[in-house]
Amino acid sequence: MNVELRNIHKHFGKVHANNDIHLNIPAGTIQGILGENGAGKSTLMKILSGFIQADSGEILLDNQPVIIHSPADAIHHGVGMLHQDPLDFPPMRVLDNFLLGRAGGLFPDRKTVARDFTRLAAQFDFSLDPDSYVDSLTVGERQQLEILRLLWLGARVLILDEPTTGISASQKEKLFETLRKLAGQGMSIIFVSHKLEDVESLCGAVAVLQAGKLVGEARPPFPTKKLVEMMFGREISLGARQAASSGRSVLELRGVALEDIRFQMSGIDLDVRAGEVIGLAGMEGSGQGAFIRACAGLTRPVGGRVVLNGRDLTGKSYHVFKHGGVSFLPASRLEEGLVPGLSLTEHFVLAEETRGIFIDRTAGHKLAEGRIKAFNIRGTPASPVESLSGGNQQRALLALLKSPLSLVLLEHPTRGLDIESVIYIWSKLKERCKQGAAIVFISSDLEEVLQYSDRVLVFFSGKVSKPLEASKTTVEQLGNLIGGKDWESLDLEKAHVKK
Amino acid sequence: MLKNNRWINLAFQLAALLLAVIFTTLILLAAGAPPLEAYKNILMGAFGSLDNFANVLVAWVPLLLTTAGLLITFSAGLWNIGVEGQIMLGAIFTTWVMRLLQDTTMPPALILTLAILAGMVGGALWAMLAGALKTFGGVNEIFGGLGLNFVATALTLWLIFGPWKRPGVASMSGTVPFDDRLSLTVFTGLRLSPWALVIAVAAIVVVYLLLQGTYFGLRLKAVGRNARAAFLLGIPTWQYMMMSFALCGLFAGAAGAMQVVAVYHRLIPSISSGYGYLGLIVAMLVNYQALWAAPVALFYAALNIGSIQLPIVLKLDSSLSGVLQGMLVLFVVLVEGARQQLMKKS
Numbered sequence: 001m002n003v004e005l006r007n008i009h010k011h012f013g014k015v016h017a018n019n020d021i022h023l024n025i026p027a028g029t030i031q032g033i034l035g036e037n038g039a040g041k042s043t044l045m046k047i048l049s050g051f052i053q054a055d056s057g058e059i060l061l062d063n064q065p066v067i068i069h070s071p072a073d074a075i076h077h078g079v080g081m082l083h084q085d086p087l088d089f090p091p092m093r094v095l096d097n098f099l100l101g102r103a104g105g106l107f108p109d110r111k112t113v114a115r116d117f118t119r120l121a122a123q124f125d126f127s128l129d130p131d132s133y134v135d136s137l138t139v140g141e142r143q144q145l146e147i148l149r150l151l152w153l154g155a156r157v158l159i160l161d162e163p164t165t166g167i168s169a170s171q172k173e174k175l176f177e178t179l180r181k182l183a184g185q186g187m188s189i190i191f192v193s194h195k196l197e198d199v200e201s202l203c204g205a206v207a208v209l210q211a212g213k214l215v216g217e218a219r220p221p222f223p224t225k226k227l228v229e230m231m232f233g234r235e236i237s238l239g240a241r242q243a244a245s246s247g248r249s250v251l252e253l254r255g256v257a258l259e260d261i262r263f264q265m266s267g268i269d270l271d272v273r274a275g276e277v278i279g280l281a282g283m284e285g286s287g288q289g290a291f292i293r294a295c296a297g298l299t300r301p302v303g304g305r306v307v308l309n310g311r312d313l314t315g316k317s318y319h320v321f322k323h324g325g326v327s328f329l330p331a332s333r334l335e336e337g338l339v340p341g342l343s344l345t346e347h348f349v350l351a352e353e354t355r356g357i358f359i360d361r362t363a364g365h366k367l368a369e370g371r372i373k374a375f376n377i378r379g380t381p382a383s384p385v386e387s388l389s390g391g392n393q394q395r396a397l398l399a400l401l402k403s404p405l406s407l408v409l410l411e412h413p414t415r416g417l418d419i420e421s422v423i424y425i426w427s428k429l430k431e432r433c434k435q436g437a438a439i440v441f442i443s444s445d446l447e448e449v450l451q452y453s454d455r456v457l458v459f460f461s462g463k464v465s466k467p468l469e470a471s472k473t474t475v476e477q478l479g480n481l482i483g484g485k486d487w488e489s490l491d492l493e494k495a496h497v498k499k
Numbered sequence: 500m501l502k503n504n505r506w507i508n509l510a511f512q513l514a515a516l517l518l519a520v521i522f523t524t525l526i527l528l529a530a531g532a533p534p535l536e537a538y539k540n541i542l543m544g545a546f547g548s549l550d551n552f553a554n555v556l557v558a559w560v561p562l563l564l565t566t567a568g569l570l571i572t573f574s575a576g577l578w579n580i581g582v583e584g585q586i587m588l589g590a591i592f593t594t595w596v597m598r599l600l601q602d603t604t605m606p607p608a609l610i611l612t613l614a615i616l617a618g619m620v621g622g623a624l625w626a627m628l629a630g631a632l633k634t635f636g637g638v639n640e641i642f643g644g645l646g647l648n649f650v651a652t653a654l655t656l657w658l659i660f661g662p663w664k665r666p667g668v669a670s671m672s673g674t675v676p677f678d679d680r681l682s683l684t685v686f687t688g689l690r691l692s693p694w695a696l697v698i699a700v701a702a703i704v705v706v707y708l709l710l711q712g713t714y715f716g717l718r719l720k721a722v723g724r725n726a727r728a729a730f731l732l733g734i735p736t737w738q739y740m741m742m743s744f745a746l747c748g749l750f751a752g753a754a755g756a757m758q759v760v761a762v763y764h765r766l767i768p769s770i771s772s773g774y775g776y777l778g779l780i781v782a783m784l785v786n787y788q789a790l791w792a793a794p795v796a797l798f799y800a801a802l803n804i805g806s807i808q809l810p811i812v813l814k815l816d817s818s819l820s821g822v823l824q825g826m827l828v829l830f831v832v833l834v835e836g837a838r839q840q841l842m843k844k845s
Binding site for chain 1: 730731
């Protein structure tokens with residue numbers, strides 16, 4: 001199906017999120033949409049898929065102007081959207097999820113639907129059990145389910161928003177293969193991403209958005225450097241790796257045992273040294289979350305000792321750890337990290353040491369202005385935090401950290417952020433290391449883990465590896481380990497890694 | 500494009516008031532009563548004479564005190580429904596201290612001060628009970644508070660008909676009135692006490708300053724809006740919730756104390772007179788902004804007092820003011836919803 005967008009404008013308050021966007025996507029094309037966070041990609045896709053309406057502009061499907069009022073309306077017109085976080089119902093069965101969204105009929109004909117489902121799944125070589133529960137599926141499988149559902153509902157245009165986040169390499173290959181097959185059948189695929197490599201290997205055309213405007217289009221072979229320049233308005237390069245430092249121990253774990261509903265971990269020994277970065281790799285829910293929270297005093301270990309700067313803090317509360325110089329930055333920024341409804345100034349005032357009873361508003365405002373400048377946050381002191389983009393929220397969280405710190409613990413510090421923000425955030429974190437803080441972070445991006453860590457711990461269903469030297473580890477090795485392979489070789493290897 | 504400025508907000512609020520009046524008028528017409536006459540009566544009943552207006556202020560005092568307290572718990576994200584019981588416990592503690600000290604030779608001013616302080620402590624303790632149930636027992640403060648309200652009512656009745664009953668025969672009219680020297684000074688010829696007014700106004704000013712300008716208020720707001728993030732920012736979350744309960748209880752207890760020492764001079768079964776629930780409504784109506792609490796509470800007090808005349812003059816039930824008050828809440832919420840929809844569209 002041909003998709004054409006003409007003169008699309010969308011304002012959110014003062015922000016011009018989409019500024020006069022023209023885009024023509026002929027049937028059978030895989031169209032990539034590139035752009036950093038807040039560039040207007042999601043807004044444009046939400047307009048096309050009926051979640052929001054444009055202030056002005058036209059949408060044409062097969063040269064017919066259409067007005068799309070809602071997502072249900074969009075699917076009626078043949079436009080289906082796959083969201084970054086799958087919009088499904090985890091406690092329900094695969095088949096029930098498949099059925100949802102279909103109009104008509106008080107009593108669904110489950111038998112026919114099950115047959116349709118199996119046929120459709122076989123067509124794309126997806127192995128999904130219609131009777132299993134969705135919460136037992138991986139993110140990749142949930143995507144597959146959602147794709148099948150949209151196709152079954154008659155989607156002829158498929159929009160995918162950051163679909164390669166959180167799925168394994170083999171699932172990504174399968175996804176790409178599926179998308180190519182669909183494009184071959186004359187469907188239009190719109191692939192929204194900020195990952196250049198994915199876009200380059202998949203798409204037949206790319207449009208780049210920056211600050212709400214369409215700044216360029218390209219066809220393969222893609223000029224990578226130029227795309228990056230268009231996305232950010234300038235050239236970007238990754239920072240150079242730093243040599244591992246070997247300072248004193250900031251945090252010592254001695255025979256720590258942790259319990260989770262899913263697993264038990266025991267006998268964890270680790271010395272975290274001042275100035276070093278330790279990356280925690282593993283599939284979501286392999287135990288790294290429990291581990292990092294134990295380092296922060298948020299979970300109590302069931303055995304062993306946790307020693308911070310020489311003080312035994314085993315079993316003490318998070319606030320004791322915090323006073324001892326530990327900071328924890330959670331993955332869900334708006335749910336756990338920041339307080340929606342409060343302004344940036346109010347956040348900075350909250351994070352500071354209190355002086356007296358009454359708040360000095362002018363001092364608070366000055367403090368906020370300074371931090372906003374120092375951390376390059378796009379916002380004003382009075383901006384409520386929920387109005388900031390993801391990258392700016394993460395910057396704000398970093399700006400809230402106190403000085404000096406011994407240990408910074410981060411869950412997915414750069415998840416969902418564009419390259420520029422990622423580089424910026426890591427440069428700020430490395431500054432902390434130079435000041436003597438140690439960093440422990442979780443990331444599902446293996447390249448990030450290897451790029452920024454000095455040492456890596458791998459987690460697999462409650463097992464913890466010995467620390468691996470990041471410089472001597474490859475992405476493939478790490479990929480195998482988080483998938484549970486090659487753990488035998490680790491015991492041999494650690495003998496010469498250990499000092 | 501509609502701008503989010505205060506004049507437009509005010510226009511919407513006035514529209515809500517108008518809609519509430521129109522709806523109440525329809526009800527009056529359906530009941531066969533003359534609407535204009537009824538409104539005139541309410542107006543005269545509230546502002547027609549110095550006496551009447553003084554009575555409005557008498558009702559304003561406990562309402563403002565409870566609203567002030569509730570602004571604190573609302574800031575912490577808590578629905579302190581138990582405020583009604585906290586008023587009662589304030590009244591009970593005050594009565595208790597008065598009974599203990601009334602026959603001593605202590606100066607009346609000292610007895611009154613101690614009694615009011617005791618009332619505040621009583622309210623705070625009852626509120627902290629709801630807080631403890633929430634913090635340590637996992638009982639939602641709405642359910643806990645509601646339960647404690649029933650217990651407080653039962654306790655009041657038991658005291659009036661049991662240990663504190665009038666010599667001879669217990670009655671719904673309450674305990675034995677205290678001696679005249681043990682009542683708060685009133686303006687000559689009126690039931691209104693200047694001290695009660697001062698305490699109520701001071702309360703709302705203190706709460707305003709507390710919530711607007713202090714670290715405590717800011718932290719409380721953080722806890723109310725995102726307890727999890729507040730905890731990670733280093734705020735002792737449950738302690739702050741407990742403190743907000745305690746503070747609200749102090750103000751509610753003061754309201755109960757005022758009812759005893761300035762209005763009824765004894766403990767009566769309906770000592771809280773529903774000011775707790777009314778306070779919840781006022782706090783919601785002012786959108787948790789302390790500055791507006793005083794005028795809105797005055798308006799509600801005026802409605803309450805004004806409608807007392809209705810049964811006598813027009814043979815209408817005085818619950819008419821309740822209808823108007825209820826309509827007002829519904830329409831304000833409704834209009835606010837409509838306003839946000841419009842803002843989104845524009």
